[in-house]
Amino acid sequence: MIVDATESDSPLLEDIGSRSGVLNDDEMDALGAVWEEFLLLGPEDSGYEFLVDRVGDRVSGFVCYGPRDFTDGVFDLHYLVVDPDSRRQSVGRRLLRAAEAESREAGARMMVAETSTAARYAGIEDFFTKAGFQPEARIKDLYAAGEDMVVFVKRF
Numbered sequence: 001m002i003v004d005a006t007e008s009d010s011p012l013l014e015d016i017g018s019r020s021g022v023l024n025d026d027e028m029d030a031l032g033a034v035w036e037e038f039l040l041l042g043p044e045d046s047g048y049e050f051l052v053d054r055v056g057d058r059v060s061g062f063v064c065y066g067p068r069d070f071t072d073g074v075f076d077l078h079y080l081v082v083d084p085d086s087r088r089q090s091v092g093r094r095l096l097r098a099a100e101a102e103s104r105e106a107g108a109r110m111m112v113a114e115t116s117t118a119a120r121y122a123g124i125e126d127f128f129t130k131a132g133f134q135p136e137a138r139i140k141d142l143y144a145a146g147e148d149m150v151v152f153v154k155r156f
Contacts, residue, residue, distance in 0.1 A: 002098040005050035005062060007039055012059040013052075016083045022120050023081065031079060034064060048078065051098050053091050060086035063095040065103060065111070073109035080113075096131055100154070110155050117148040128152040 005013070017023050017031055038048040047066040052059045061082035068074040077099065082091045103111055113133060115124050125135070133152035142149040 001054055002051050002094055003054055005052045009050075009052055009059060009062075010035065010039075013050075013062050013081075016059065016062065017081055019084055020081050021084060024120075031064075034078065038064075049099070049102065051095060051102070053086075053095055059083070060089070061091040061095050063099045065099045067106070067108075068112065073107050075103040075106075075108040075111045077111055077113040092127065093131065100156070104156050108156060110153060113152045113154075115150050115152065116143050117146075117150060118143065125150060125152075 013035060014028075014032070017028055023031065034046075034048055035050070037046045038050055040046070043049045043066070047069070048064055049066050051063050053061045062079065063077070063081075064079040065075055065077045068076045077096070080092055080095060080099075082095075100108075100111060111133075113128055115121055115128070117125075129135075129152075131154070133154040135150055136153045137149075137151040139149045139151075141147065
């Protein structure tokens, strides 16, 4: 069941993020800072929303998204992370759909997802394409030599 994340989810999100194999140390630090800001300020003032896919006391994944500063109706998909034990069970798809639905309800006309071509993100471009996102831009070597940024957009 997709529900709002709560402070009690903190250790679960950290565990999933660290075991996911996709977030490096810097990305884990950034996720921690975003989560702390969300807990301290709340979704409206922080600009971040967190949803989790929960079955009982188990969290199988989470998504973080929110309005993009200085835009009209554009939301960013900041994080979409699935527990490695729950992959291939449509968890990411459910979380993404929920984030899209809530974003549209909040007035979004577009969602933007930036990702990397690093090997640890293998399959993400296919995931976004199947979810209706279109690649809009590619910045070669942005993250490191041979590691590009790909910007995906879904218009509502």
